[in-house]
Amino acid sequence: MNDNISAFDSKEYDMQIKRTLPYYDEIYQQVVDLVKTCNPNALNWLDVGCGTGKMAEIAFKNIEVEKFTFCDCSFKMLEIAKERFTYPNTEFILCDIQEISYFNEYNVITAIQVNHYLQREERKKAVQSCYQSLKENGIFISFENFAPFSDFGEKIYxxxxxxxxxxxxxxxxxxxxxxxxxxxxxxxxxxxEHLELFNNCGFRAAEILWVSNMQVGIWGIK
Known part of the structure; x- marks a missing residue:
């Protein structure tokens, strides 16, 4: 049994995910490029489902981060992230995305390959939690596996x-x-459905950032 809800145990996650997910590194670069365009200033950043800290690795190399909060529901994943990032402007939280209880605190919230593990009502609660945790004009970026529009498309993908x-x-x-x-x-x-969900949760703009194979990046502005 894995020590998290992904397909891979935390110790082998970074190696295995690159063999499984097309354009894995590019996904994170796309996130950083969008954040730099929307808000180039020092940021308070929350990464939900942070895993071993891939998002933080890219963010710290490219953006001025005032505070970075690592959040994951897996203790093992969070421990690996803690060992990798000992900066004074970091925080680590053992928490499910649906249980986030911040209010008007973050400029950026990311959730990479997280919400597709949730049922529809759970997913809505998760996105609402991220929305309320953002500051005004804050950005939420979610990358997930998506469902094709047809059975034929599903088979091909x-x-x-x-x-x-x-x-x-x-x-x-x-x-x-x-x-x-x-x-x-x-x-x-x-x-x-991704775009409709963002709109229904209150985001004043919801757009597509990236689509490749069966992965999509969606972003919303509060």
Whole structure:
């Protein structure tokens, strides 16, 4: 059994996720580029589902961060992040995204590959929690697996994803097990539903940042 809700144990997460998720490093660069465009000043940043700290690694290299809060529901993931980042302007919170209780505190909140593990009502609660934690004009950026619009599209996308993983050296059993997690261990929604959710939670603007394979980046401004 894994020590977190992702497909991989925390000790092997960073190695395995790159073999599984196309453009994994590019996803984080896209986030940083958008943040720099929207708000180039010193930032209070909350990363929900922080894992081992990949978002922080990229953020600290590219942006002036006044405070960075690491948040994850996995104790093991959070411990790895604590070992990696010993800066004085960091904070570590063991918490589920639905339980975030800040108000008007952060300029940026990110959730990378987090919310697709939630059911629809849970997902709505999670996005609402992030919305209320943002300052006015703050930005929320979420990257998730998404659901295609048709059964045919779903089949094509999943086959393509399976082939990508095989090219990265994963076995047929590993790739098959991962593909079978779709709608069993995580519950994607369409890109249209993503945008509607952001609008319904109060964001005055909701846009698409990035789409590739079965991953989408959505951002909203409070």
């Amino acid at each position: 999943l086959n393509r994803w399976e082939e990508y993983q095989k090219k990265q050296g994963r076995t047929s059993l590993e790739t098959n097990n991962h593909i079978n997690r779709y709608n069993r261990d995580y519950f994607p929604i369409t890109i249209t």
